[in-house]
Amino acid sequence: MAGIVDVAREAGVSTATVSRALSGKDYVSQETKTLVQAVADRLGYVPSASAYTLVTGRTKNIGVVVPYVDRWFFSTALETVDRELVKAGYDVTLYNLSSGDDHRSSVFGRSLPRKRVDAVMCISVKMTDDEIAALAKVNKPIVALGGPIAGAKSIKINDTSAGRLATDHLLAMGHTNIAMIGQNEKDQKLFNVFNERRDGYETALKLAGIQPRPAWYKAVNKHAISEGYSAAKQLLGDPHNAPTAIFASSDELAVGAMLAAKDMGLKVPEDVSIVGVDNHELAEFFGITTIDQNVTGQAELLVKTMLQLLDDPEHAVQDVVEWPIELIVRGSTTKAKTVS
Template sequence: MAGIEEVARATGVSTATVSRALRGLPNVSDKTRAAVRRAADELGYVASSSASGLASGRTLALGVVVPSVSRWFYTQVLEGVDAELRSASYDMILFNLGGHRGDRERVFHRSILRKRTDALLALCLDFTAEEREQLATLGHPTIVVGGPVKGLRSIGIDEKSTARTATEHLISLGHTEIAHLGGEDEEGLNSNVPVGRLRGFEQAMRTAHLPVRPEWVIPGGFSLPEGRAAVNRLLDRPGPRPTAIFAGSDEMAFGAILAAGDHRLRVPEDLSVIGIDDHDYAECFGLTTMAQSPFEQGALATRILLDELGGAEPSTRSVRADARLVVRRSTAAPSR
């Protein structure tokens, strides 16, 4: 197996530059970084994280805390994080809460406080006052992906504006009877996401002078099965039915489409459905959605942390990710 000196000779740069290029640190040009990575691949060089850690006093590992690994958004963020860490010869230590409140104490008291990582990235989590204090004592660079968090920088879409645009799309088609399939504030998760999307829906309806029916604002658990069950219950009720549903995530929107089929309703002729995400299956379902890229959000968050570990000036500024309307066949003008 080739050593770092051979990679340096092959590219005509110093071993220090090779190390910085492979670790994704700043002050290396894109051209040099690409040449070093190409040479390392061709020569079969793999950086020793233990040796690098001894030299720098770091673990060369990024801690990532996730509520669970069962949802598309979380796995996409993790893919983006992993892509950046691999190119920087960093490892990822995954702390999976598994949806259990008790595991938060295990993560913060037994794992993160052992200083096994150099930085911390959290997905869709809020933090208690005690947890914030613990993070501050560590001095770790920290960032949150998915929803704003008080006192911490984050990367994510504008939840309220994105939801408003989704609802306005339905209104522009002529819908006046619109339901909202939303998430709920699960303990320990970032409530700003479902609340922001509900507020955006309500704002769009108020601006259009349309009523928001409380019985048509229903929780769907951010999952396909719960979304399907919730919409089935809604459609089982006597009285008027909505002609359109704004779902706070694509997975819930898939459930709404299946529930429409359960009631022999056609999408979009009898029921229009729009979501948020642009899930991998959105095109298969023909789902109109507000597209975002959790992969890019995870990658950007990781680059920010790695740059700061490499000496870049820390920034407290949050980053607003893009969201855009993608129109497919699940929305159309109401037929009645």
């Protein structure tokens, strides 16, 4: 197996230059970096991780903390983070918090404080004061997606604005009986994004002179098509409060609402208009009008921000970056029927 001496001899440079070139140091010219990398690839040379850590004090490893891995937002963000970090030459250590409180305590109390990572990325993880304190002791750059964390650089959308934009769209279509499907948020360790979306929904109604009705709001336990289906059946089957439009707080819930309307003999959008949030792949397939939050773009910016902080800890970065949202109008919304 080729060693660093072989690469240096073949490239015509010193072993120190090989080490600097393969570690991405700025004070080696791009031409030399390209030459050394090409020679290393041809000879099959892979730098020793332990030697790199000994010389630089870094591990080329990033800790990524997520509350779940089997839900769309988290899996989409995680896939993007993993792709971008590997592209940048980093390994990824995943800390999945879904296994319960004991496991979560172990992650923040033991695993992360061991400092075997160069930085920590938190994907929509709301932390307790004790967890924030434990993370601060790691003394590494921290970036977060989905909500603010003390001491971290964060990226998030304005969920209140998302709820308001979706509702304003339905109001502009002439709808006044507008229901919402949200989510129960009893878990204090998750950001209350769906309560914020509900605030936006209710604000839009009130500004239009419409008083929100309790019967227009249905909360579900999780983001699932089946949950959206059940909630929409209850809403659309109410003889006194049946809506002409539904704001679903995720596209998966919106898909369920569409299927429920169809099973009840209603046409979308002629009889009921439906708006979702996310721009999930299913939204395009089912033609659902949605609020696009571009999770992939957010995750790419998260990685870019973290790499900037690793290269230059003094790099000026906003504490909280508000990611823009966009209304994408498809075939699930139309003007309300006029009453003759």
